Amino acid sequence: MKRVKTAILLSILCVGFGLAPAKTSEGQEADVSPLPLKIERAFPEIRPRRPVVMTTADDGTDRLFMVTQQGVVQFIPNRQDVTEDDIQVYLDIESKVVYDDRKNEEGLLGLAFHPKYKSNGEFFVYYTTTDEPLTSVVSRFRVSKDDPNKADPNSEEEIMRIKQPFWNHNGGTIAFGTDGYLYIGLGDGGAFNDPQMNGQNIQSLLGSILRIDVDKKDEGKNYSIPKDNPFYGHPRLARGEIYAYGFRNVWRMSFDRKNGALWAADVGQDLWEEINVVVSGGNYGWNLREGNHKFGLVGVEAQNGLIDPIWEYDHKVGKSITGGCVYRGQLLPQLDGYYIYADYVSGKVWGLKYDYDQKRVVANREISTASIEGGNVPVITFGQDHQGEVYLSDAFGRIFRIVEDK
Ligand SMILES: [Ca+2]
Known part of the structure; x- marks a missing residue:
């Protein structure tokens, strides 16, 4: 019962701040406000064929x-x-x-x-x-x-x-x-x-x-x-x-x-x-x-x-x-600990934060793809460089990185 009441309270708070609460089917609440980050092209002069691994x-x-x-x-x-x-x-x-x-x-x-x-x-x-x-x-x-x-x-x-x-x-x-x-x-x-x-x-x-x-x-x-x-x-x-x-x-x-x-x-x-x-x-x-x-x-x-x-x-x-x-890179400390993932069909990208101790998701926040031509990115893979910076690539051979959305 306490959990239900907390959920209702959280819902009201989220609506109050203009945020829709998200729930898994197990009823977890998570912060779903967009991350103040966006996807932009990386290595814009190259377009490798279907880059399915970057490492x-x-x-x-x-x-x-x-x-x-x-x-x-x-x-x-x-x-x-x-x-x-x-x-x-x-x-x-x-x-x-x-x-x-x-x-x-x-x-x-x-x-x-x-x-x-x-x-x-x-x-x-x-x-x-x-x-x-x-x-x-x-x-x-x-x-x-x-x-x-x-x-x-x-x-x-x-x-x-x-x-x-x-x-x-x-x-x-x-x-x-x-x-x-x-x-x-x-x-x-x-x-x-x-x-x-x-x-x-x-x-x-x-x-x-x-x-x-x-x-x-x-x-x-x-x-x-x-x-x-x-x-x-x-x-x-x-x-x-x-x-x-x-x-x-x-x-x-x-x-x-x-x-x-x-x-x-x-x-x-x-x-x-x-x-x-x-x-x-x-x-x-x-x-x-x-x-x-x-x-x-x-x-x-x-x-x-x-x-x-x-x-x-x-x-x-x-x-x-x-x-x-x-993400365990250096350039975006606000993204530290977020699991970055995407959907190939809808072309959306998210950062998900998981509390390993509590075993619950505390945030699932979208990362904007709006500045990319077409507005969505059919991501086929993710990769990390030597410093832990994250790259994404799509079916068209475009490679992307995550930057602040100013
Ligand atoms: Ca399963």
Whole structure:
């Protein structure tokens, strides 16, 4: 009852200040006033093809690496005045990668530099290969021995192959946690409703986030399964690689640089887009739940064992979430701790603040896209540079940054 009264009071206060209160389906109240920030073009002279990853090698050089979904890893010096002539090709595997504009969930989808890249020269990619049948590959490559600006194209070592039943829902984010392990986000395999029930099947890698050690090799594998993985040591019951499961198609996950928390945005099917803070062994509900709601004929009400998202929005707000990262940069201290995300279809961008201790969202505030031609931005990914400054890119190859809205 107290909670209801507080909610009513907050609603009145918000209306009083001209703000509409926002609620998740669990009744949380959050500050939804717009952030006094806006999106503007970054690196305005360049327009790479579908830049689905933007990241740093964290090797002391201030290069911003960009992955084209078609299969090329490029970098630019991290200066706003760069031109097309400044773009350098680091690795070109386009001939190995399947990509088709009509099937735009395939391609070179992930890139992660080893935390010790500066000394070992290793980096990792995730791509859908041209091999039949449909397959995703996670591979290790190395920088060339005599040129720090080129990868050695012959250094590929496949870490893992994952068979894909359908062309869509390939996930594809790979990222190193602060624990030094490689995390791999996999979709449910595709089609509608997760027909193979991969999300809830812990004997299938699909529909899961994996956690592997790429510095060691178990017998018969090119990687090792960390002993503290939640399903370690029970190969007949579950795949030891699984860190968390119950996902439909995580489109972008990232680690909070301050505390190592893993954030994953899961793209919804019918009604709800969701944001999760992921813990070891967690079951995030798909395909029994979509957002905070029962899904499908066999869906279930919330219960122990299924973890609902920390935030959701419905398909009146947007139809396909693009997850970003928690801002820990220097240029915008007022944005510190906000998780930046977007919706690909509605073209809106938000900053969401989560209280890790209280486990509740305290703010979900829009960041203006009004100054961008067209007024909305079909964001396909987010990235961070060496300093933690955040970049966004859209399907047209435009790259953006966040600045004060003066
Ligand atoms: Ca979920």
